[in-house]
Amino acid sequence: MGNLTQNAVNVNGPQITVEQVTPEMARAWLGANVGNRPASSAHVAKLERAIRDGKWKMTGDPIRFSTGGSLLDGQHRLTAILQSGETVPCVVMRGLDESIFDVLDSGKSRQKSDVLFVQLGLPVETCKMLATATTWIIDYEKEQYGFPGKAEKSEVLDFVKRNPLAIAAAEYAQALPRQAPVPRSVAAMFYYYASQNSQAKAERFLERFMVGAVDGATDNLLYLRNRCAAATLDRRPIHRSQILRALIRIWNAEMRGKPIKHSQNAMRTDDAFPTFI
Structure with missing residues (x-):
């Protein structure tokens, strides 16, 4: 799933890693974006500009995947990475329960x-x-x-x-x-x-x-x-x-x-x- 620069795994719960996310990885992960909210083009554009201008900063807010591999959170960041053509570091969390989806709030809060x-x-x-x-x-x-x-x-x-x-x-x-x-x-x-x-x-x-x-x-x-x-x-x-x-x-x-x-x-x-x- 990509090159790991850091790995912090909890065997009793979700797995958390820091990964260099490439545009190719972003494209593949967006393919697991099942049932997510509609993407905001304005928010994607803002993130893409930050990446292109070298102002991207990795925060502790992860890209999240369910236990079944569905993308729960992170479509705006991944779309921006894909469109920018750049590779950036991101925190990635896997193994989350599907039921947490409707309470997730990320860089662009869910309405x-x-x-x-x-x-x-x-x-x-x-x-x-x-x-x-x-x-x-x-x-x-x-x-x-x-x-x-x-x-x-x-x-x-x-x-x-x-x-x-x-x-x-x-x-x-x-x-x-x-x-x-x-x-x-x-x-x-x-x-x-x-x-x-x-x-x-x-x-x-x-x-x-x-x-x-x-x-x-x-x-x-x-x-x-x-x-x-x-x-x-x-x-x-x-x-x-x-x-x-x-x-x-x-x-x-x-x-x-x-x-x-x-x-x-x-x-x-x-x-x-x-x-x-």
Whole structure:
């Protein structure tokens, strides 16, 4: 597996070596890159420049392989080595359990969407939408109505595995226009809950708000759309917590058959955060 300049082997666990990694070795090892996150071309380019400029420094962060030989971590470094055509020293660790994959963080930290991509095999853009929307859903479940978005990667993955409707919500939101009054991930979070009441009504509701197909000039969602658009133009976008508060309040009123009479009341913040009915 290459020329060893140092060898530190633990017979009861992973094997750690320092190796001069050639472009040929990098190419072969990348062939074992099964189920890894999508590579970032920008990060690879940064590493490649460092190698070409003689600024590469070996750190203690290893290139990692599983007990079965799969590459768990290091694809950006290996791609940079391959593209640079240079040989550089790297720490290499072999014999790791496959299960550690989703908690590995290297030179470019894994994002929640990276873990979803690897574990679920969904398209990259779907995973990005799903990761963000699920984070808001978890906040809502925890009654963290400021929506701080601090859910851990493992928490997001576990939630999606237990609640596949989150995937359907992300896929639905992806089909909405990009030029919408709020990020589509907010719509995905809303759809996750509202569609459990009525899928058709949830889709019509979001068509009115996200697309602009409103029910006349007095539609509460038209008022909310206009407020969001004006705030964005002023470079003072409305926080997702306030948007979701208004959306849920309007939805609940319509589900009760008693739409809000004065649209500005949807934006009130002087009472408890509403929950879906």
